[in-house]
Amino acid sequence: MIVSGQAHTVLPDDGRVVTMGVIQMRVLAAGEPTTGGAFSLVEFTGQQGPWTVPHLHRRMEESFFVLDGDFTFEVGDEKLDTGPGSYVLIPRGVRHMIRARGSGTLLGLMVPGGLEEMFFELGRLPADSITDPAVRAAISARYDSVPV
Template structure:
């Protein structure tokens, strides 16, 4: 964990990158060494279309701050359209999925508590577009708090 009195910085070309097919993840703050797994902050950039399969987190809140583009979020029974400078919080135990509009988009994602980035690292190793493959997601969801619904 970062010691008090010391900054954790990530430059524009820094951070661990993961190519997940339709989206790319750049980790800004995560893990035992940086946040003590208290939270994960990542930037996601991607193409038009759904970025995941509908899923639920039982013990994690996930929130999104839209930087570029327009997104449609399905959160429980609500459908929310969010553009630049919009914020969407997905409470734990709430099914959700997001899709980027024409031209794709970019957003910050805050996951509390942290550790969820490990699922993305594993999915990145499993091949192109594994993030949206329900069978692959179901196979690894037991290890991560991201259960397809």
């Protein structure tokens, strides 16, 4: 990481990283202390399969930009097949999940920030914890991420 004046810079091989089974998350801008809780910006990279369980956020909006690969986003009752260059905004209170149709990379923006801490907590558990509804329910309630 480079700190230059007021700039926050993360170089390609920098950033706090956690691996959770099929996916890896790299933090580009943490809710705390980087953005004062305003937002979190992360990069998710992983393999084919579900990247999460169906869940919703009551106080947060989440959005994703597909950098590489093909993904199916389930948002409410809609299934959205996406590829590189696609952007998906998940409104507050709407059930959603993400499935990779091969390997891929997403840029994730969470407003307000802080959800990245849930992923670090999940990363300390067995690899399949991110897609285990019981484990997710126990941890994610603290982070406004409610499995449904």
